[in-house]
Amino acid sequence: MYLQINRSSDKTLTQQVYEGIKANILTGILKAHTKLPSTRQLAKELHISRNVILEAYESLFAEGYLEASKGSGTYVTEGLLLENYALGTETPKEPLLGLLHEPNKSIIDFRTGVPSLSLFPKEKWGRLYKEICESLPAFSLDYHEPRGCYALRYELCSYLRRTRGVTCSPHEMIITTGAAQAFNLITQYFTKINPDVIVEDPLSHGITDILEQAGMSIHPVLVDAMGLSTALLPSNLTPSLVFTTPSHQFPLGSVLPISRRIELIRYARNKGAYIVEDDYDSEFRFEGAPIQSMQSLDPDHVIYVGTFSKILCPALRMGYLILPRHLTSKISSVKYTEDIHSPVLEQLTLSKFIKEGHLDAHIRKAKKYYHAKSKLLIHALRQKFGTEVSILGHSAGIHLVASFTDITFDTDLLSRLEKNGLRLPTPEAHAMVKGRHMHEIMIGYGNLTDEAIIEGIHILYETAKKQQKK
Numbered sequence: 001m002y003l004q005i006n007r008s009s010d011k012t013l014t015q016q017v018y019e020g021i022k023a024n025i026l027t028g029i030l031k032a033h034t035k036l037p038s039t040r041q042l043a044k045e046l047h048i049s050r051n052v053i054l055e056a057y058e059s060l061f062a063e064g065y066l067e068a069s070k071g072s073g074t075y076v077t078e079g080l081l082l083e084n085y086a087l088g089t090e091t092p093k094e095p096l097l098g099l100l101h102e103p104n105k106s107i108i109d110f111r112t113g114v115p116s117l118s119l120f121p122k123e124k125w126g127r128l129y130k131e132i133c134e135s136l137p138a139f140s141l142d143y144h145e146p147r148g149c150y151a152l153r154y155e156l157c158s159y160l161r162r163t164r165g166v167t168c169s170p171h172e173m174i175i176t177t178g179a180a181q182a183f184n185l186i187t188q189y190f191t192k193i194n195p196d197v198i199v200e201d202p203l204s205h206g207i208t209d210i211l212e213q214a215g216m217s218i219h220p221v222l223v224d225a226m227g228l229s230t231a232l233l234p235s236n237l238t239p240s241l242v243f244t245t246p247s248h249q250f251p252l253g254s255v256l257p258i259s260r261r262i263e264l265i266r267y268a269r270n271k272g273a274y275i276v277e278d279d280y281d282s283e284f285r286f287e288g289a290p291i292q293s294m295q296s297l298d299p300d301h302v303i304y305v306g307t308f309s310k311i312l313c314p315a316l317r318m319g320y321l322i323l324p325r326h327l328t329s330k331i332s333s334v335k336y337t338e339d340i341h342s343p344v345l346e347q348l349t350l351s352k353f354i355k356e357g358h359l360d361a362h363i364r365k366a367k368k369y370y371h372a373k374s375k376l377l378i379h380a381l382r383q384k385f386g387t388e389v390s391i392l393g394h395s396a397g398i399h400l401v402a403s404f405t406d407i408t409f410d411t412d413l414l415s416r417l418e419k420n421g422l423r424l425p426t427p428e429a430h431a432m433v434k435g436r437h438m439h440e441i442m443i444g445y446g447n448l449t450d451e452a453i454i455e456g457i458h459i460l461y462e463t464a465k466k467q468q469k470k
């Protein structure tokens, strides 16, 4: 019997003997009824302790690969040849600490939705997490209720009342795994009741994917310079949900004016529909007072969705839902069947982070940081393109939209840009009805250095101008 033993492998010797014999049996090298060497003999052959072989044989007996015969000895069980048995010999690469995939340093990526990852207050968060772990009584490590930890819901409610005018109590809040799970919970529940849903066009294709997967029928309504065109809301449709980003339209960046907000609420009331208010990044508002939530106008018809992916970082996977009271237990049941509840230690850390005032301080600091980045980007765009460029959606968030009079961002130009080292997202890629946004690009600047922003705009200018001269 051929067994390869590697003393520098991270697998134990027992594991190696067990896996080696198992693979020999499943691939037919060791046929049914073959007698195996005695444990003493095999130990001698492989120069390893007999206990190792005993342990490996024991596991193979327990799983039914081996059987003892009436007389004496150990035999291979009948009928164990498995066609195309995957040997799994490939050793996975050692992971780099904390790194999912190494960012491609040769390309400047204007992708949206990523805040400055180096701004995340790691030390503070680590200290609070340690304090929580050390002070937590053992019973807190049991299962919790699906809505999440009361302490976090309590802190979040008072924060949202204060900063976003949201009308809520901890009872109507569910802590979710990012906004993505919040959208999933809502759509899973409503798709069975009425699958018709209205969305803004363009919108985040993350949301389109969720709605499609849930089997909803998507009805796009055009976004103009002021946001969702409420005059175009279909009168011949009775949707269950209307998805909107009123404080900072994604991707175009407009703020929905109060007249349209009222029109949308009237529409929802008439149709018995719910508005899903996706408030993904409006904490970072650079001009004027913070925009109040739509939810504050009609908490019975608006489902408010928030996330910490932009305020803190996406890796936290922390978001929340505020629901009209009669929906809370229904959506909680969906959350329960999906993952029982979100991780408790992170929730308690975030709760302490808010309670001790670190969230407010972080937002103040981050807002200044992003405002400076946004101004630098706008300056770079104006310097290169002058009056050929208009800037949209720059009053909030961590991305803006640049619209050009003479540049068409077709696949040819986008791939040329990528070859020259600049990757660009476009509103056109997020649009359901194609062809309306060919002159616009999105620029996510949250996680870019000043140098990368300036270099990116330089590449954009050189590549686009070369194309125009052709």
Ligand SMILES: Cc1ncc(COP(=O)(O)O)c(C=O)c1O
Binding pocket: 112, 113, 177, 178, 179, 180, 181, 204, 206, 245, 250, 278, 280, 306, 307, 308, 309, 314, 318, 319
């Ligand atoms: C429009 C919109 N809403 C919400 C989110 C946040 O998703 P999550 O909280 O799951 O990270 C994103 C992410 O980029 C987004 O683009």
